[in-house]
Amino acid sequence: MTNARLTQMRRTARTAPSRVHARRAAEAAAAAAGTAEAPTRRPRRIGRQRAPQRVQMSVRILLEDDVRLDAALEKTGLYLQDGVTEALRGWFKRLKIPVLPVPEQPARD
16 A cells, blocks of 8 residues: 555544544534434535536647746746646637637537
């Protein structure tokens, strides 16, 4: 097992009993106060967070442009994805390309 996994297991073992104890104490306090229902929480979402749909593509750029791109990203503090998106939007605005509707994607099973 990796060190990260062992650390995660230790943290879970250390905090799980206290969470269970706190939940049971809250249920007992609610029952003593006369309210039959326990405080509700939103269910936790499992999986990746939703983000705008992106199209995967690969481009090759000249070495000198790559060096300039790295310098620009370092100067602005943006990540590569954000820098490319911002540059494309600026280019579209300069060319007066309107925002076009996105075609519907068929649902994946």
